[in-house]
Amino acid sequence: MTDEREITLTINGTEHTLEVEPRRLLVHAIREDLDMTGTHIGCDTGNCGACTILKDGEPIKSCLMFAAQADGAEILTVEGMEDLPEATDLHPLQEGFKAEHGLQCGYCTPGMLMAGKALLDENPDPDEETIRDAISGNLCRCTGYQNIVSSIEYAADELADRTATDGGAVTAEPGDGAGPSADDAATVCGQSDCCGGPDADLFERDYPTEGTDT
């Protein structure tokens, strides 16, 4: 029984059948067997939370579980967030991280998004302490956490606003005021006193090319 066995994982609504050894970790199955590298491996010890996914709606660390144990499970990873019913172009949490600068290097972000998603599913109007508790299993070495808390608050407000304006119906039209969309200017981050970065001109900027060392 050390042999590979067939398991089925439903990830972001798509069913995948794969052969895994018993020792195959869930995070490795997701990243390596299924090529979904949005779920990160940070510490490899179960401390950092970068590999957090939702398994049957609950946040868990996918480096602390064998893939075979998730046979038959419904899994959500960061790749599935923009296809959730509450997402427009991006998921409100992703909009929040963009608008509030909830990331710098971005390594912890997929796990933070999952922890935030699990929190808002359970508690749509969390206070700051509750948010901090919900992300206490996720380490961030860049932000000092404040902007991550603000990002989750942004998403909670965004979801509450929508509920108030449309009675809970989910809107899926881009550019309807529910957040920045692909059509919006890259500088629109949702803040009136936007600093202009880091996404302002990221893609338009003239990067130095080979041979220009100035």
Next chain:
Amino acid sequence: MKSAPFEHHEPTTVDEAVSLLESLDGPTILSGGQSLVPMLRFRLANPDVVVDINGIDSLDYLHEEDGYLRIGALARHADVEDSSLIDETYGSFADVAPLVADPQVRNRGTVVGSVAQADPKGDWGSILLAHDGEVIARGPDGERTIPADEFFLLPYDTTLDDNELITEVRVPTPAPREGSAYHKLKRKTGDYAMAGVAARLVLDDDDVIETARLGMTAVDITNARATDSEAHLEGERPSSELFEEAGELAAEESNPESDEHGDAGYKERMVDVLAQRALGDAAERAGLVKRRVSQ
């Protein structure tokens, strides 16, 4: 790093699990896996066979029955945290559940697995000790009940036999005038305790302490009771002075080791302080007015 290869068995009944444990060579039981999976990956544990009990649905419970709070082997820390049973009546349980590791780990890790792991820094052992708890084990010869007092031997070593499976841990339902609490010192969320103290007090009609229990975390080679301190408390009325004396006695009974978190003397002082706080909360929950001595 990957685990060494192992055989993975997934029994769906306790009987099946017990017969697997008996027939297989050197099996390791996998429940929540929040400690075991990293140990396998770092090859601190190298079993040839893993018996994964997560498919035994009959072990997934947390309820009161026949005078006990019974926690089945598949009840997760989060189940305790979310249970409507767990309120001030089970004060120490309400205190400890949100202090174990972090939310993701609490969704997978089990109370019984934590007890079975017998890490002296684990919180649940102290709770069991303070509540005169019991460990229910099933083996080839049937079921046996191990008092928590007789369960822990050494770090990661217990009186459980290799072919036995813990199906349940349980504590007696609280007496009418009983209160309990758990206080834990840790550097940050998710850390193991630097020190922790569980306290339980049962008062009689005259507010005299009938039963006192103190379980200590991370300050000895196993979770340990502070029996001198308990004896000093019993027969007395709760007071700040009494709890100060009890805290000092508990500190004397503890045997912490110096490490990067603090030297032994510091940890003893922390046992003193945590014991006083836990006793204060326990007394309050047992129905006395607030007598917390320090905050």
